[in-house]
């Protein structure tokens with residue numbers, strides 16, 4: 678089951694258009710792209726956390 682991205686009504690998996698409002702639903706290619714973007718964002722955040730957790734990379738000048 679999925680939910681319409683526009684009106685939020687439930688519809689079966691694989692539905693191309695919402696039967697309640699007619700809005701086009703994201704297909705598998707778009708879902709794959711969104712998953713890839715989510716992985717990239719996750720990797721980027723891990724990288725940022727690793728840099729913050731390592732104080733020896735910061736230069737101290739005093």
Ligand SMILES: [Zn+2]
Nearest residue numbers: 681684695698
């Ligand atoms: Zn809808």
